Amino acid sequence: MTIARLSGRPPRRVKGTTTLNLIELQQSLRERVRSAAAARFGVELEQVPSEVPPRIELGDLAFPVAFEMAKRIKQATGEKRNPRAIAEELRAELESAEGVARVEVAGAGYLNLFYDRARLLAGLSQTAPADAPAGDDARPKRMVEHTSVNPNKAAHIGHLRNSVIGDTFVRILRATGERVEVHNYIDNTGVQVADVVVGFIHLEGMSLAGVRALDASLKEDYPFDYYCWDLYARVGLFYRGGDPDAKEDPERLKLRVETLHALEEGGNPTAELADYVATRVVHCQLDTMARLGIRYDLLPRESEVLHFLWSHAFERMKESGAIHFQTGGKNSGCWVMPMETHEGSDEFEADKVIVRSNGTITYTGKDIAYQLWKLGQVDLNFYFKPFRADADGRAVWTTTSDPAQAAGHAPHFGRGSTVYNVIDARQAYPQEVVKRGVAAVAPQVGENSSVHLSYGMVTLSPAAAEELGLELSAEEKTRPFVEMSGRRGLGVKADDFIDTLEANALREVRERHPDVPLEGQQRSAHSLAVGALRYFLMKWTRNSVIVFDFKEALSTKGEAGPYCQYAAVRANSIFRKLPDGEMETAQRLVAGVAAGESGEAAERVRRVFDGEVGGEIWALVTLAARLPEVLAQAASFAEPSHLAKYTFQLAQAFNFFYNRDENRILEESDAPRRAVLVYVTDFVRRQLTDALATLGIEVPERM
RNA sequence: GCACCCGUAGCUCAGUUGGAUAGAGCGUCUGACUACGAAUCAGAAGGUCGCACGUUCGAGUCGUGCCGGGUGCACCA
Structure with a gap:
């Protein structure tokens, strides 16, 4: 990555020239x-x-x-x-x-x-050297939490939006020289995990051994997370006595409560089974995300927040006066956090319960505790152990309550300066509560250190829902979109969709490059599938609700990832055909003009930028030069879609340049002009490649 | 009831911290391939930026009030 940084020390000057940045x-x-x-x-x-x-x-x-x-x-x-x-x-x-x-x-x-x-x-076109490598522990650390899918089923397209926004934001921060730590929070003791556990135990009559055996018997086309997806939907139906429109049966719901309690408690067979299920599903989800180039540094687990961190954080909340014990009224027996700014009424309570009267902790309570830890405001650290290694060999870590399992050489997790939580917009209010809670406990870090990176949900167009085999009610047909629902088993599974994208891309690649070995075709198809998907999820501003439509999401034409990749591929193919040494000649010429050399060659270089065609070439150069500015803006507004839009614009501008008859490089006979065109094309393809890389998209060799 | 988000071309959306003639993609219509790669390009049609006041030299952008849509306001996560 060679991207100029915008803040901090000024970019270096090249010795011996007066080149202007x-x-x-x-x-x-x-x-x-x-x-x-x-x-x-x-x-x-x-x-x-x-x-x-x-x-x-x-x-x-x-x-x-x-x-x-x-x-x-x-x-x-x-x-x-x-x-x-x-x-x-x-x-x-x-x-x-x-x-x-x-x-x-x-x-x-x-x-x-x-x-x-x-x-x-x-x-x-001079880009400053990349910033100091990570390991420079003095710099403030940005903490980004994303994905955080309940570990009880396969990830769907809505989860992908979260992960892609989060991962792209991480890449943007790193490109601007920031130090970043990436978390994927694992809610392994929550209701959703409890529900699949109810399914395994009560619907399937399985013990841990049974689940293990089942897992081992599953085929590649129906993996464990898919099995859980279906089982989870069946449990939802079971709670309703078999009728999807019925109310949940309180008797059957008791199984959920019992199970949940066992999970929170830990150290029992139910909790062991749940741990196996959650861990296996996390592996599946990580595999899915890895297909898109998404990885994490740490997987903090709720079980450790609960058993390990909570008591410390709870003390801090009490000491600071952020929460108090309620002795009367609606919340009698609870620890609550007052929310003065929120109007209370008969219907809606203003105060937020942190600890329930039965002693259990609410989600918000856990989140405040975890957030305090991320900001280094709790005087305690977890034990860490490696969870697994990524494809590139880097370790992904997780938390553990067992000191015996703790690795002695774990990185220094936590103690961040700013925390970004990628969470959907519907949770704006609870996130607000968490932010206030953190600020109340630790006024020195304040509210500004917690950022809710909110985004709109991904919904299905009624057509897409019907393609998935859902029978829509009359009411749903009149709506512009249908919400995905894990409980109903309704959603586009991430792996299925990536498979479809890859199959489509492979078909196109094979048609164009029948001579290329299959492995190469598949590599390209994979890059194109990732490009299509990541761009599709990134092109909207965070706020907007995406109405998922198969035709649109599968498109590789127009404003899409493959369009941007195509521009870079075409640029690259020029350089494949360019005689050796021509690039170096072009660089020498341009550097000479920059240093103030005069002469006929300099004058002819100057003339390349004259007139209408010259103006267009210059416009392309200045657009390409704007990448660092766009990255800085995307980082400070926390809006990765700005980068996506820019990348598309740059690709568009290049295609415009490329298609002009006057700009056909390999046919250009005027040497200085040809050199400038070569130079410009090289600069643009580098910027385009960098922009795409920051979006998590590779440029395939051919497509 | 209260809080937050949204309303821009037929459709889906951008609009760079208030700037010059409001832009893309899709769709429609007309053209361009024995190719520096047509997953592309050129061109056409298409807009009282929901409505009304206000602030300003200047408003799609800021303020107020309406209209219309969405989401949230649990001892769920």
């Missing part, structure tokens, strides 16, 4: 505007906003600063100044800057800057 250039121009505003007009600008003009003809960078200044001058002196006149005065100041060819005042008072294109080309 785009970010440095913008900084220095901003400084010029600021000092000129102060010197000529006595206006102190705290920040100098800049923007990219809507069209390349309007320039490379614009400062809409004259409007604000006119207002300030009027406020200070009462004198009315025309924004255009102000802009005119600032213009000369900017025009003399190195790397700026000219400045125009446009519209009502925009300052539009045109860069010296040929001169800047080398600097734009």
